[in-house]
Amino acid sequence: MKVNGKHYRSIWFNHDSGHDTGHVQIIDQRWLPHEFRVVDLTNREAFVTAIRDMWVRGAPLIGATAAYGMAVQMALDPSDLSIEETHEILHSTRPTAINLRWALDDMRAHLAPLPVAKRAAAALARAAEICDEDVECNRQIGLHGLEIIKEIAAGKPKGEPVRILTHCNAGWLATVDWGTATSPIYHAMEAQIPLHVWVDETRPRNQGAQLTAWEMVSHNVPHSLIVDNAGGHLMQHGQVDLVIVGTDRTTANGDVCNKIGTYLKALAAHDNGVPFYVALPSPTIDWSVRDGLTMIPIEERDGHEVTHVQGKLADGTVTRVQISPDGTGAGNPAFDVTPARLVTGLITERGICAASAEGLGAMFSERANF
């Protein structure tokens, strides 16, 4: 999407970079929202660092980055051993990321049967395809979600904004472009539907304040930052027309595992009759799990994410401050599970379906044979 009027993806191959073969560029997201830094990734070690140290994050973007990491390595050494080593090294950077394994397996399956001399070009082409497929998937999610926004807009006095609340960052920065939860928002902007986005700051890592708010500023989407505590109050007072969030994993029965606090917003939406939608590319559906609450293990992360906050000092320096007393420990569950009963619908690349085994089964009949 746009940054200062210019269109960007979150990862791209720069053919005009001045290098012989061109190279891969990413946005180093660690400095957002305070600095917009584009960096070159020119060898395997750079890709390892970028994924492991979260210069890039978000499941789809991690997968795309790994694919390009394989491609860059193929230009340097297209041997069988190099494919295997690169698969292993890149996979170990974030071993639980499902898209990472998927992208690396896909690249290996494409490259292994080819003659060594053809692998470099083929790898680059396939990595670009993986990115384009992600963009197209999210574009479809946006078009389907746009219909929901259009319908709400049609029920309002002309010119009154549709007010959409979102949690964390399921934006274009987490994908290659469009994002998942944000794709309907960007499509509504293109359709010139008046919007106002409530951006949950999303403690502990503040990805709402740091990434979603930055996306909104950069693309000129009207928005307000709110604390994670505020959404219920806004819904009680009719200030939210629609909630759209992303998901890290959706179960076969429609339970939604997403950033901690999503469940609280779903409860408030349900209590106030506000539609609560989850936007998801179908690869995030885990067809093997039928009860999110008991079957999805929730990652407990470092307590420093809770006791400390990153931000910018008055002089522009980006640093961390400690908000709690010395001696206080923290609990830090990273995700929660929103039961399907609280979800109005799932926005997938194929269309919108009910958050239920029946709804998902009808939409993805080829996968639902369990």
Add this chain to the structure above:
Amino acid sequence: MKVNGKHYRSIWFNHDSGHDTGHVQIIDQRWLPHEFRVVDLTNREAFVTAIRDMWVRGAPLIGATAAYGMAVQMALDPSDLSIEETHEILHSTRPTAINLRWALDDMRAHLAPLPVAKRAAAALARAAEICDEDVECNRQIGLHGLEIIKEIAAGKPKGEPVRILTHCNAGWLATVDWGTATSPIYHAMEAQIPLHVWVDETRPRNQGAQLTAWEMVSHNVPHSLIVDNAGGHLMQHGQVDLVIVGTDRTTANGDVCNKIGTYLKALAAHDNGVPFYVALPSPTIDWSVRDGLTMIPIEERDGHEVTHVQGKLADGTVTRVQISPDGTGAGNPAFDVTPARLVTGLITERGICAASAEGLGAMFSERANF
């Protein structure tokens, strides 16, 4: 309660201060949790600054501070004009604080009929009484709340902690001692019931992380800091036995206006069958309001509280950092209303009652004639 093993109130008159007449001391709460600073308030201007600039905060403590402010002024000038001026000047520091007006009205009613020569001593005595009354009120709340904790403890295997979640700071720092929501916790500590307190950090001002966590560290109460997003997940997984929060205003029908985010925790408690109690001294009941959601105006505070966070740098300096991009504005509703239907019970100084017109009416029959 205790700070490093020594008992403190949040305000006290130090007879052994070395001054001729003794003087009032407070904890300058702006520096908590990073520094424990006790300061002297020796003249009216110091009291104005302390209340206006939030060196002290919390409705009961603000009232007690104003009472002592009047007493200190009476030692300097006990005239009628001085009483009126002091009432006006102190009241203007935080004009919407209901306890502030109550304490100043009370002091004036006590002092005005007295001979000028007797006012200084009488004012000091009455201010001390107001403090003692607050302590006793909160002590009673604690004793009643203790019964709830005892009952939960009795249903657990011996030695397993009762896990209590609280939001914001309804602690002794907001009152003269004991606190409201924390009083049952401190009483349970004295009764040697094993406890674990989940402390919501309570954005935007982080009073949970800064004040409640500091109280818990200082008094050796086992606790964990959590983000405001985490409580629902903990309740889903049986990690919370009880929620106790405070309140800024409770309506005659039992709706509870409290720090933003309280409603979300009440929804989660209700969804998971976790008891949700509100601790309140009866003066915070507003008998004139019967529908909290439509009749209580919610203060919208400065957006900088959302876009910026105060904390301590690695070198110990306390400062603020900006968490959001330049160009992002914030919405900042300070309170929300939890409907009575989500409240298990109200813990008052007289006992525990249902959050309903009937429950409150039976407990406070002298006030409920409307």
